Amino acid sequence: MQRVLDSRIWPLAALAVIVVIAPLFFSSLYDYRIGALVFIFALAVVGLNLLMGFAGQVSLGHAGFLGIGAYAVAIGPTYFALPAWFSLLVGAVLSGIVAFLVGRPILKLKGHYLAVATLGFGVLVAIVLTNEADWTGGPDGMNVAHLMLFGWKVHGSDTWYWLAGATFIVGFVLAANLVDSPSGRALQAIHDSETAARMLGIDVARKKLTIFIVSAIYASVAGSYLALFDGHITPDVAGFLRSIELVAMVVLGGMGSVFGALVGAAVLVVLPQALTVFHDYEQATLGLIIMVFMIFLRRGIVPSLSAAFSGWRR
Amino acid sequence: MAELLQFIFSGLTVGAVYALVGLGFTLIYNASDIINFAQGEFVMLGGMITVFLVAAGVPLPLAALIAVGLTTAVGLALHRLAIEPARGSSPVTLIMITIGASIFLRGIAQIIFDRRFHSLPSLFGSEPIHFGGATMLPQSLVVLAVAAIIVVLLWLFMERTLLGKAVTATAANRLAARLIGINTRRIVDFSFAISAAIGAVAGIVVTPITLTSYDVGTLLALKGFAAAMLGGIGSAPGAVVGGVLLGLIEALTAGYISSNYKDAVSFLIILIVLVAMPQGLFGRARIERV
Amino acid sequence: MTILSASQLAISFGGVRAVDGVSLAVERGEVYSIIGPNGSGKTTLFNLISGIYVPTTGTIRLAGENVTGLVPEQLARRGLSRTFQNLQIFFRMSVLENVMVGRHRHEKTGIFADLLHWPSVARQNRQTREAAMAALARVGLAEAAERPAAALPYGALKRLEIARALASEPVLLLLDEPAAGCNPVETQELDRVIRSLTNEGITVVLVEHDMRLVMNISDRVHVLASGRTLAHGTPLEVRSDPAVIEAYLGTHGSEEAARAIG
Numbered sequence: 002m003q004r005v006l007d008s009r010i011w012p013l014a015a016l017a018v019i020v021v022i023a024p025l026f027f028s029s030l031y032d033y034r035i036g037a038l039v040f041i042f043a044l045a046v047v048g049l050n051l052l053m054g055f056a057g058q059v060s061l062g063h064a065g066f067l068g069i070g071a072y073a074v075a076i077g078p079t080y081f082a083l084p085a086w087f088s089l090l091v092g093a094v095l096s097g098i099v100a101f102l103v104g105r106p107i108l109k110l111k112g113h114y115l116a117v118a119t120l121g122f123g124v125l126v127a128i129v130l131t132n133e134a135d136w137t138g139g140p141d142g143m144n145v146a147h148l149m150l151f152g153w154k155v156h157g158s159d160t161w162y163w164l165a166g167a168t169f170i171v172g173f174v175l176a177a178n179l180v181d182s183p184s185g186r187a188l189q190a191i192h193d194s195e196t197a198a199r200m201l202g203i204d205v206a207r208k209k210l211t212i213f214i215v216s217a218i219y220a221s222v223a224g225s226y227l228a229l230f231d232g233h234i235t236p237d238v239a240g241f242l243r244s245i246e247l248v249a250m251v252v253l254g255g256m257g258s259v260f261g262a263l264v265g266a267a268v269l270v271v272l273p274q275a276l277t278v279f280h281d282y283e284q285a286t287l288g289l290i291i292m293v294f295m296i297f298l299r300r301g302i303v304p305s306l307s308a309a310f311s312g313w314r315r
Numbered sequence: 316m317a318e319l320l321q322f323i324f325s326g327l328t329v330g331a332v333y334a335l336v337g338l339g340f341t342l343i344y345n346a347s348d349i350i351n352f353a354q355g356e357f358v359m360l361g362g363m364i365t366v367f368l369v370a371a372g373v374p375l376p377l378a379a380l381i382a383v384g385l386t387t388a389v390g391l392a393l394h395r396l397a398i399e400p401a402r403g404s405s406p407v408t409l410i411m412i413t414i415g416a417s418i419f420l421r422g423i424a425q426i427i428f429d430r431r432f433h434s435l436p437s438l439f440g441s442e443p444i445h446f447g448g449a450t451m452l453p454q455s456l457v458v459l460a461v462a463a464i465i466v467v468l469l470w471l472f473m474e475r476t477l478l479g480k481a482v483t484a485t486a487a488n489r490l491a492a493r494l495i496g497i498n499t500r501r502i503v504d505f506s507f508a509i510s511a512a513i514g515a516v517a518g519i520v521v522t523p524i525t526l527t528s529y530d531v532g533t534l535l536a537l538k539g540f541a542a543a544m545l546g547g548i549g550s551a552p553g554a555v556v557g558g559v560l561l562g563l564i565e566a567l568t569a570g571y572i573s574s575n576y577k578d579a580v581s582f583l584i585i586l587i588v589l590v591a592m593p594q595g596l597f598g599r600a601r602i603e604r605v
Numbered sequence: 606m607t608i609l610s611a612s613q614l615a616i617s618f619g620g621v622r623a624v625d626g627v628s629l630a631v632e633r634g635e636v637y638s639i640i641g642p643n644g645s646g647k648t649t650l651f652n653l654i655s656g657i658y659v660p661t662t663g664t665i666r667l668a669g670e671n672v673t674g675l676v677p678e679q680l681a682r683r684g685l686s687r688t689f690q691n692l693q694i695f696f697r698m699s700v701l702e703n704v705m706v707g708r709h710r711h712e713k714t715g716i717f718a719d720l721l722h723w724p725s726v727a728r729q730n731r732q733t734r735e736a737a738m739a740a741l742a743r744v745g746l747a748e749a750a751e752r753p754a755a756a757l758p759y760g761a762l763k764r765l766e767i768a769r770a771l772a773s774e775p776v777l778l779l780l781d782e783p784a785a786g787c788n789p790v791e792t793q794e795l796d797r798v799i800r801s802l803t804n805e806g807i808t809v810v811l812v813e814h815d816m817r818l819v820m821n822i823s824d825r826v827h828v829l830a831s832g833r834t835l836a837h838g839t840p841l842e843v844r845s846d847p848a849v850i851e852a853y854l855g856t857h858g859s860e861e862a863a864r865a866i867g
C-alpha cells in the first residue's frame with residue numbers, strides 16, 4: 002500500500018502544486034496564455050507518450066488527430082449548430098474511429114516503415130483540411146466560436162489556463178493509472194519483446210491498436226482545446242511540423258516518463274517564445290533546440306535528471 | 316493520347332528528382348541506418364545558393380559548382396556535428412536530430428536568403444520541344460539526363476572502385492566491414508557528402524522548372540523518403556524506380572483527378588504499398604530470430 | 606496421455622532444411638529432452654511448436670487438438686509457455702514486473718477499467734504481484750524482485766524467464782537451454798526446479814547441451830541432427846546408441862563422447 006501511495010499520489014500532488022503555484026510568477030495575461038498552451042500540448046504529449054514511450058510505436062502523424070479535434074469544434078458549431086463541448090466529444094469519437102481504421106493495417110509495420118506510414122497519414126489529414134475549403138476555409142482556416150459551459154462563456158487566457166491545467170491533470174492521472182495495470186504492463190512488454198509478449202498470451206495487435214486509439218483521443222481533445230482557445234484554426238495544426246513537435250516533446254521530456262510530457266511540452270512551447278526576439282529566427286531556433294537537446298539529453302530531460310539525481314544521492 | 320504523353324513527361328521529370336532524393340536517403344541509410352530527413356534541405360540549398368550567386372553576378376556554371384560544394388560541406392557538417400556526437404542513440408532520437416537539422420537549415424535559409432520563390436535560367440532556353448503532340452521543356456531533358464548520369468556514375472562507382480566496394484560492404488554488414496579494416500566512420504562521412512551533393516545537383520537542375528524557395532525541402536524529403544520506401548528501403552534501384560513511379564502517379568493524378576490531391580494520392584499509395592507489401596517493391600523480408 | 610504430438614514437421618530457410626520431418630509424442634508430466642549438435646534444429650522445432658513459425662508440412666497437436674497454424678497467443682491461452690535461448694527479457698521493467706506480465710492470461714483487463722484504475726484493478730494487481738513473487742521465489746530470485754531486469758546477470762535472467770513462464774501456470778513448458786551460462790550450483794538448482802514442476806503435473810520439454818542434467822532428469826530423450834531425428838528413447842537407450850555418439854564427436858572421439866554423454 003505504501004508503495005502505491007508513493008507512486009500514485011506524489012506525482013499528482015506535485016503536478017497540482019505546479020498548476021497552482023505557476024501563476025504566482027506570471028506577470029501578464031500573456032504568461033497565462035503560454036501556460037495554457039503548455040498544458041494543452043502536454044495533454045497530447047501524455048497520450049503520444051503512451052504510444053511511443055510505453056508501447057514503443059512511433060507516430061510521425063499525430064498532429065492529424067490534433068487537426069481532427071480542432072476542426073470538429075470549428076465545424077460542429079458552424080455547420081451543424083452543435084454545442085462546442087459536444088463537438089469536442091464528436092471529434093474525440095471520430096479520432097478514435099479514424100485511429101481504429103488507420104491503425105489496424107499500419108500498426109503491423111515496424112520501425113521506419115511505421116514512421117513513414119503514420120507520417121503519410123498525418124500529411125493526408127493536413128491535405129484534406131487544406132483542400133476541402135467549403136468546410137474548412139482552406140489554407141486560411143476558419144474561426145472557432147467560444148466554448149460555452151453551463152451557460153458560461155469560457156474565454157480569457159487565465160480561464161483557459163485553469164481549464165487546460167485541470168484537464169491535463171485528469172489526462173495525467175488516467176495515463177499513470179494505465180501504466181500500473183495489466184494493459185500498461187502488456188504495452189511495456191510489447192516494447193521490449195513482441196515475441197515474448199505473444200508467448201505469454203498478449204494479443205499484441207489488439208493492444209497496439211487500443212493504445213493508438215487512446216493516444217489519438219488525447220491528441221484530439223488537445224486539438225479541440227487549441228482551437229477553442231485560439232478562436233481561429235488553420236490546417237497547420239495538423240501539419241508535419243506539428244507532428245514533429247509532438248514527437249520532440251515526447252522524446253525531450255523522456256520516453257516512457259509520464260511526467261516528462263509536461264517538461265517536454267514546456268520546453269518546446271516556452272523556449273522558442275523566449276528566444277524568438279525576431280519572428281524570422283523562429284524556425285532556426287526550434288531546429289537548433291531540437292538538435293541540441295536530442296544530442297545532449299538523448300534519454301530525455303526527466304530520465305536524465307532522475308538518473309543524475311539518484312547517482313548523486315547514492 | 317497527347318495528353319497522357321504530356322502527363323508522363325512531367326511525371327518523369329519530377330520523378331527523376333524524387334529518385335535522386337530517394338537515392339540520397341538510401342546511401343545514408345545503408346551506411347548508417349539513419350533516415351536523414353534533412354535530405355530535402357540539400358535540394359533546397361543547391362537551388363537557393365545558385366540562385367543567389369547568379370543574382371550576385373557569378374556565372375551560372377561557377378555558381379552551381381560553388382552551390383554543390385557548399386551543400387556537400389553542409390552534409391559533412393551535419394554528420395560530424397549532429398549525428399556523430401549522438402552515436403548509439405535510439406533510431407527515434409536520430410530521426411529527430413535530422414528533422415531538427417532540417418528545420419534549422421530551413422530557418423537559416425529563410426534568414427540568409429528570403430521567403431520568395433526563385434527561378435534560374437534554363438541552360439537550353441525555354442522554347443518547348445514538341446513531341447507526339449505533347450511538349451516538353453528542354454530543361455526537363457536536362458533533369459532526366461543529369462539524373463540518369465548520376466545513377467550510372469553511382470552504379471559504376473559502387474561496382475568498380477575500392478571505396479565503392481567498401482560502402483557496399485559497410486551496408487551489408489557493418490561489423491564485418493570494420494573487422495576487415497574499413498573505416499566505417501569515413502564511409503558514413505562519405506555517404507553524407509555524396510547524398511548532399513546529389514541533392515544539390517537535383518535542386519539546381521530542377522529549379523528552372525519548379526522554382527525554389529526556402530521551404531521546398533520538407534515535401535521533397537517526404538516524397539523522396541516515400542520513394543525509397545516504395546522501392547524498399549536500402550535498395551538503390553528500388554529508390555530510383557520508386558521515385559519515378561511516384562512522379563508518374565502524381566502527374567497522372569494531377570492530370571486526371573485533381574491537382575489539389577496529387578500529394579494526397581502519392582501518400583495514399585505509399586500507405587497501401589506499405590500495408591500490402593511491408594518490405595516495399597525491392598526490399599527483403601527480415602525474420603527476427605529468437 | 607499424450608499432451609503434445611508432432612508429426613512430420615518440416616520448415617526450411619532459404620536452402621537450409623532446419624527441421625526436416627520430425628515426429629514426437631510427449632506424455633503428460635514427463636521431462637522430454639531434445640538434444641543435438643549446434644544448428645541441428647532444436648530451437649527451430651521449439652519455434653514451430655510454439656507457433657512462432659508455421660511448418661510447411663506436418664501437424665502439431667496439443668492435448669489432442671490440432672493446433673497447427675495457431676499463433677503464439679492462442680497457444681499460450683491453451684497452456685503452452687516457453688523460455689528463449691536468445692533472451693527475450695522485458696529490459697525496461699523490473700524483475701517483478703517481468704513476471705507479472707506472465708500472469709497476463711489470468712488477468713481480466715479492459716482499457717477503461719485500467720485507465721480509471723477501478724478497485725478491481727487494484728485488487729487484481731495485488732493478486733498478480735503475489736503470484737509473481739511466488740514464481741520468483743521458486744527460482745530463487747525473490748530478493749531481486751525490485752531491481753531493474755537489465756541489472757541482472759545472465760544466469761539470473763535465464764531463471765527470470767523460467768519464473769515468467771511459470772507465472773502463466775503452463776500445462777506444457779518448453780525450456781530452451783536453461784542451463785547455458787549457469788555455474789554448477791545454479792544447474793543443480795535448475796534440476797531441482799524442473800523436478801518440482803513435474804511433481805505438479807507440468808510437462809517439460811527441454812533443449813539442453815548439459816548432458817549431465819539431461820541424462821539425470823529426462824524421462825525420454827530425442828536426438829536431432831541436421832534437422833532430422835537421429836534417435837529417441839530413454840536416456841540409457843540414447844546414450845548407448847552408436848549413431849548418437851558418432852554424431853556428437855565423430856567416430857574418433859567416440860570414447861570422449863561416451864564419457865561426455867554418460
Ligand SMILES: Nc1ncnc2c1ncn2[C@@H]1O[C@H](COP(=O)(O)OP(=O)(O)OP(=O)(O)O)[C@@H](O)[C@H]1O
Pocket residue numbers: 602603604618619621622623641642643644645646647648649650690
Ligand atoms: N530465422 C531463420 N532464418 C534463417 N535460418 C535459420 C533461422 N532459424 C534457424 N535457421 C537455421 O536453421 C538451422 C537450425 O537452427 P536452430 O537455431 O534451430 O539450431 P539449434 O539446434 O537450436 O542450435 P543451437 O544448439 O546452436 O542453439 C541452422 O542452420 C540455422 O542457421
Ligand SMILES: [Mg+2]
Pocket residue numbers: 647648649690
Ligand atoms: Mg538453439
